[in-house]
Amino acid sequence: MTAKPDRGRVELDSQECKGCGLCVEACPPKVLHLSSHLNHYGYHPAAYDGAGCTSCGICFFVCPEPGAIVVLRLVAA
Amino acid sequence: MASYTVTHEKAECLYEIYERKPELKHQTHYCPGCGHGIALKLLARAIDEAGIRDRTIMVSPVGCSVFLYYYFDVGNVQVSHGRAPAVGTGLSRSLPESIVISYQGDGDLAAIGTAEILHAANRGESMMVVFVNNGIYGMTGGQMAPTTPLGKKSTTTPFGRNEWTDGPPVRMSEILNALDAPVFIERVGLGDNKQIMQAGKAFRRALDIQVKRQGFSFLEVLSPCPTIWKLDPVDAQRFIREDMAKTFPIGNLRDRTKDALSRPAPKPAPPIAELPRILELTDDTPEEPVATPSKPLDLRLRIAGFGGQGVLMLGEVLAEAGLEAGYNVSWLPSYGPEMRSGTSNCHVRICSDPVDSPLVSNPSVLIAMNEPSLRKFLPSVEPGGMVIYNGETEPPEDCRRPDVRFITAHFTALADSLGSSKATNIVMLGALLEAEDLIEEKYVASALRGKVKSQRWLNIDFAAIERGREIACPV
Numbered sequence: 370m371t372a373k374p375d376r377g378r379v380e381l382d383s384q385e386c387k388g389c390g391l392c393v394e395a396c397p398p399k400v401l402h403l404s405s406h407l408n409h410y411g412y413h414p415a416a417y418d419g420a421g422c423t424s425c426g427i428c429f430f431v432c433p434e435p436g437a438i439v440v441l442r443l444v445a446a
Numbered sequence: 447m448a449s450y451t452v453t454h455e456k457a458e459c460l461y462e463i464y465e466r467k468p469e470l471k472h473q474t475h476y477c478p479g480c481g482h483g484i485a486l487k488l489l490a491r492a493i494d495e496a497g498i499r500d501r502t503i504m505v506s507p508v509g510c511s512v513f514l515y516y517y518f519d520v521g522n523v524q525v526s527h528g529r530a531p532a533v534g535t536g537l538s539r540s541l542p543e544s545i546v547i548s549y550q551g552d553g554d555l556a557a558i559g560t561a562e563i564l565h566a567a568n569r570g571e572s573m574m575v576v577f578v579n580n581g582i583y584g585m586t587g588g589q590m591a592p593t594t595p596l597g598k599k600s601t602t603t604p605f606g607r608n609e610w611t612d613g614p615p616v617r618m619s620e621i622l623n624a625l626d627a628p629v630f631i632e633r634v635g636l637g638d639n640k641q642i643m644q645a646g647k648a649f650r651r652a653l654d655i656q657v658k659r660q661g662f663s664f665l666e667v668l669s670p671c672p673t674i675w676k677l678d679p680v681d682a683q684r685f686i687r688e689d690m691a692k693t694f695p696i697g698n699l700r701d702r703t704k705d706a707l708s709r710p711a712p713k714p715a716p717p718i719a720e721l722p723r724i725l726e727l728t729d730d731t732p733e734e735p736v737a738t739p740s741k742p743l744d745l746r747l748r749i750a751g752f753g754g755q756g757v758l759m760l761g762e763v764l765a766e767a768g769l770e771a772g773y774n775v776s777w778l779p780s781y782g783p784e785m786r787s788g789t790s791n792c793h794v795r796i797c798s799d800p801v802d803s804p805l806v807s808n809p810s811v812l813i814a815m816n817e818p819s820l821r822k823f824l825p826s827v828e829p830g831g832m833v834i835y836n837g838e839t840e841p842p843e844d845c846r847r848p849d850v851r852f853i854t855a856h857f858t859a860l861a862d863s864l865g866s867s868k869a870t871n872i873v874m875l876g877a878l879l880e881a882e883d884l885i886e887e888k889y890v891a892s893a894l895r896g897k898v899k900s901q902r903w904l905n906i907d908f909a910a911i912e913r914g915r916e917i918a919c920p921v
Contacts, residue, residue, distance in 0.1 A: 374448035375448075377450070377453075378450050382472070384470055384472075384473070385470070385472055385473045387473075387477075387478035387479075388478060389478035389479035389672070389678075389679035390479075390678070390679055390680060391479060391679050391680065391683065394680045394683075395638070395639050409469075409470060410470070412478065424453055426453060426454040427639045429454035429455075430454075430484070430487070430488075430639065430642045430643065430646065431484065431639060431642060432483070432484075432487075433474075433476055433478070433479060433480050433481070433482070433483030433484050433487075433679075434473065434474060434483055435456050435457065435460050435474065435483060435486060435487045435490060435517070436455070436456030436460070436472055437473075438454070439452060439454065439455045439456075440452070440453050440454035440455070441450035441451060441452050441453065442450060442451055442452075442453045443448055443449075443450055444448075444449045444450065444451050
């Protein structure tokens with residue numbers, strides 16, 4: 370038996386991210402965090418916990434980078 | 447296997463890669479947590495949704511917001527500090543099919559560009575103005591802006607903005623709301639998710655007005671500047687919600703989209719070929735071929751007198767005549783703010799070779815229409831040069847030079863006898879033409895006809911040239 374898949378998924382570009390943390394703060398289900406590793410410019414990039422995304426898109430809108438976050442929604446089977 | 451579809455991604459009207467930096471070409475130049483990135487994203491989405499990317503022209507200002515042209519794959523113009531609404535006016539009028547978006551910061555729009563934005567708004571120009579207000583000069587390191595909230599510390603208000611010495615913050619949306627013409631004025635914030643979503647709607651509305659060509663739409667965006675505010679991005683958002691929004695209340699100030707009519711399209715400019723007819727410059731006589739100069743010439747002329755004596759006009763006639771005779775010419779006026787009774791002088795060069803400088807520091811000929819001019823410029827006349835002096839008597843003792851040829855006469859009296867003292871300059875021109883073999887008179891006559899429209903005055907002027915020739919004629 371497989372678990373019910375998440376409603377959404379989020380992909381974060383760890384090189385484009387500047388680690389401002391606005392998405393982590395804004396995410397309603399709190400499934401984003403700042404990584405412990407540093408990216409090219411020395412920021413702790415935001416990362417997805419791996420589960421729990423609802424594809425609400427709020428992280429996308431609060432993110433100051435135009436293309437760092439892509440939000441995906443589950444296609445109804 | 448669950449399959450997913452993309453719901454939110456980078457807008458299409460943004461470039462895939464930005465050519466600005468050598469590396470990480472998909473990252474903007476904004477600081478972490480900067481509101482510009484969000485405003486830019488909302489604007490890009492609005493452009494995508496309206497489907498107007500191909501006819502959008504973005505006007506980039508000066509400030510952190512300048513680099514729009516690295517990000518937006520639309521038409522782009524970068525303009526002088528504060529002048530975006532003026533350039534936008536030109537774009538919107540000359541390209542009425544285009545959608546003009548000016549994107550300006552608060553230093554740009556509310557300080558140096560106050561005049562431009564006020565008048566563009568007052569004319570109701572068809573353009574959308576995005577006013578990104580972070581209450582500070584960000585790019586230059588945190589000086590007080592007109593929009594800095596009271597009490598806020600900046601490098602130029604180290605003890606906080608003081609109402610009595612610095613004035614209270616300028617509310618641009620409210621100021622523009624006092625004007626009749628704008629169709630849409632709204633202030634939005636980027637203080638939290640809700641505000642950002644509302645801002646997104648406002649971007650679409652403001653842009654929609656442009657698509658319908660209803661007139662001027664103004665969108666003020668309260669935007670965080672975490673770096674200069676010295677707050678982390680999350681606190682900077684809170685500052686927008688809790689502090690900035692007190693000084694700058696968020697909300698719609700005006701929305702006349704329902705009543706506003708589409709602005710009439712500007713009258714297209716006439717084709718260039720039509721201009722001579724419109725300006726009544728048509729001439730039935732066939733165009734004469736450009737004359738070739740009859741002899742080498744290097745005339746460096748200074749004409750000086752009181753404003754109103756025809757100093758500049760005389761210079762223009764000579765330069766035009768030189769041009770018609772096939773020479774290279776320059777005419778450089780120099781006068782004070784007084785149109786009449788001030789002093790005025792002009793530099794004229796007529797040369798066979800290209801004019802190296804329009805400045806005449808050491809004239810070969812000085813036309814001095816009064817004594818002060820003679821006194822001022824005589825020392826600069828080159829040895830062996832000539833002075834034509836309008837004086838009732840011989841030049842004063844201290845205004846004489848043995849190495850310079852003088853032609854002195856009371857030219858004003860001569861002009862009076864011809865009908866008007868206004869022709870003094872032309873009598874002096876006649877004297878010059880007689881004394882120096884410069885330009886054939888037909889070219890001078892033709893230049894005069896170009897400058898003087900009335901036949902009565904032309905007759906006086908031609909008589910004046912003759913009178914001047916008599917004066918200079920060696921007896």
